[in-house]
Amino acid sequence: MKFWGVRLASILGAVAFCFLLEAVAQGQSSFVQRLFVLAGLYVTLAVSLNLINGITGQFSIGHAAFYQVGAYTAGFCASRFFAQMNLPPAAWLLLMMVTSAITAGLAGLLVGLPSLRLKGDYLAIVTLGFGEIIRIFAQNQEALGGAYGLTVAPKIQYVWAAWLLAILCIAVCRNLLRSAHGLPFLAVREDEIASSAMGVNVTQTKVVAFVLGSMFAGAAGAILAHFESFVSPPMFTMDVSFTIVTMVVLGGTGSITGSVLAAILLFYLPEKMRDFTNIPLAGVAAAFVAISAAVFAIRWVMQNFHGSTKDRAIRYLGILVGAVVIWFLSKALLGNVPSLKENIDGSKLRMVVFSVTLVVLMLLRPQGMLGHHEFSWDWVRSKFGKPTVKEATA
Amino acid sequence: MTVFPHLLAGLELSTLPQQLVNGILLGAIYALIALGYTMVYGVLKLINFAHGEVFMLGAYTALFTSWSFGFTEVGNKQDSSPGILILMLIVSMTVCGVVGVLIERFAYRPMRSQPRIASLITAIGISLLLQYGGQLFLPSSPPPSISDKVNPFKGNIEIPLKPADSALLAQAEQLKAKVTSTKAAYDEQLKSEKDSFNLSPVGKELRTASQDAERDYRNAIDKANKDALVITLPQGQVIMLVTTVILMVILTWLVMRTTAGRAMRAASLDFDAASLMGINVNTVIAFTFFIGSALAGAGAMMNASFLGGTKIDTFFGMLPGVKAFVAAVLGGIGNIPGAVLGGILMGLAETMVIWAGYGNYKDAIAFIVLIVVLLVKPGGLLGSNKVEKV
């Protein structure tokens, strides 16, 4: 009884949260509403890819393919069946989310069954390849609108739907990890041979993760199609896949909360950058110089000083100040180079920010923001004061 | 819903030999890039995702070098020479080699103690950084191209495989007399009427006759040539092929005969054992990256200068990079002759797809080949299938 009480309360809580977001968004410009919806979709994409990449350890970099399959499924169905079915938009959208999840799941099965025998970098390339094949295929199908794309009617722009999906995705992943059923997935990530010696069906586990992850991406695609009221192949290029991968990696492989935080951060940051329209190119170039210098200085400190936290903090602060100084100096210097005299739009920096994030992260903290951890107050407290593992075992 | 509307309907056998040759020429470029992937993978077990971007930088280097010789879009410099081309080649190779070494030194080397996936993510990051960061600093919209005046080798080499039907050809020759006579009559008429604005009815008649004769003649010639087979090779592409072969011979010598090459082979057999035997693995890796990247630079320079009007932007290396990677896997990654074989096969596969009328799918074929290879023979054609030791 207590169980069902808690369960009901959490479901109601989630629904209430979604409609609260909807209410907040209603009062805002359509631009802000768009941000709300896309943020929800990116959270779903990142958390579902984290199930594949982070939790099960199968490095897939073609997640956009399943997003696309979902979006096209919804677009195609809407053009054929929406008029006849005469459903209210909300019911139609939910129906499409389910349908798209199924088709994307099937696509996931199709891709996963053969390719999950491959390891690490090979799998990465193959998933990338499948993503491209699916995109090129859609591009050449008249029934799917070819290179131009499909117009999707009706336009359905519910903030709540995007966030309900995101919360569902988070809940499913969290449930999996809380129960013993999650352990084989983690075990496969850690060591396939030991897993199978423990009776884990490695292939099946990978395929389940892959299909489940693809299903969520597919459902997200359905929401996207109806939100934009349009789908076309360029909406699902490798960049989208790389963006999602960056979110997962930044969050920390395997950490659900990490993926959520990183998705919101990495989605919001480039959007914010669009506000800056006159960024001097010399400043950007100087930033490259300053960041590179800072990264290698930090690495040097990490490797050569093992003093107290305070000592290190002081050094890092020094590096930060140094980096700012370098930035100013090199900006002044580079400002004289004629080809750097231009100004550029912040929107051009979107993928640049992602790529710099990836490289800097790998150089300084390859385990991501949260590592394998989940964000919780216990974890935060453990970072300050609670005895560490080594002390406990000693 | 018909998926493939004209399944193999448009196969034109007479163009097959030409397409095969085109495939080999294209494959040579893939092979040059694939060598870099394979050598790096052999030593470090890393897919150097940024290799395609090194290729892109090679094309830009060639572009800037050609500009420095005055072959800009607005400039009107006409006279190029093989010397300029060789210089462009050397500059591209050197710049790419240095870029490759720098990428290894600052991005990959710090990752060596990390899990392999960390290196892979770094490589993807560097690749994206060069694509999008490059967009900020390199001319890319509209995409520039190397002026085709740089290439002094403009002619074609024609290799007749099968001559035209001689009987038909003779018939056509007979028609030629009529072409000459009607044309002469028409020209005569024109001369006499040169002051009037409109052609007189007689003139019009003569004109029609002349045009008819001309058309008949052309038709006859075409009919005679219909089963003639001629392979046309632009001189530039032949030079590309020859250069590629020369570079590969040099590479073979480097790898098989020099100390550095021997060290490289040792490191790719067993990295740890090689370092225990006193081989300086850092030097070996730097050497590997230099050679591999320089070859990509050579490929890029030739691709951008010999195939007139090739547009260069910062994504220039992405598709060739991916396809060359597939070529390397196809041949057996880590295996140098395998990369060349794989490259040629990739080039052939692509032109065959175009030839069969599925040009829209030419970029998908690489991935299809990749997936099939990995599933059927994961070690590649010349590679070995290793079982993981437990």
Added chain:
Amino acid sequence: MSLLQLDQATIKFGGLIAVNSVSFELKKGDLFGLIGPNGAGKTTCFNLITGVYKPTSGKITFDGKEIGGTPANKIANLGIARTFQNIRLFKSLSVLENVVVGGFLRHKTPLLSALAYMPNVIKETESLKAEALELLKIVNLDKVADVRSADLSYGMQRRLEIARAMATQPKLLLLDEPAAGMNPQEKEELNAMVKHIRDEVGLTVLLIEHDMRFVMSLCERIVVLDAGKEIAAGPPDAIRSDPKVIAAYLGEAV
């Protein structure tokens, strides 16, 4: 009745015959030793029995079933568990979680209930954890149940591997050099632990070990491999004095 039987089991890697026509038989309740110099093919034998590799030829029978070439996870389900010479723990999982993975093959609830975190899944998870904790007590690791397994000492990691294998509730336990890297005191404890596992828990044990004193004092029967071939078999006393065995270890001509 024989529990495990190898009949002319052979595997080749390219030109190398790592295991060459090896035949031996384990009875239920045996405590059996497999020894031989480095590279003799002992671990490869384990890999054949547990389905990591498929034998090139020969038969392997377990509990009346031919298992040569059966996938590893199926073999685990049939009742063979093992440890690894080069420790293969799930490094970033906790000690307890490592053991629960071992016990998971006995789960009953479907994955879908787990995704919804239904009460039956909660109960099952609790009971798997409780079982795992009991096993950790046997190998004396219950105090560090929540520690990341990679942070354990070497000897502890070896013991954790044993607990993880036992969690599958096997009929046959294969231990690959369980005492490697342990100090004398730890070896003493391990000796008692293995005896306990056989006598009290009732498992059949096949173990590879280099420490002769350890093997001789523990095992009742021993097979000796050299260069993939079986060169001797019998009780410890006979093995100790077998000239072929001495030659294999000391490198003398026979």
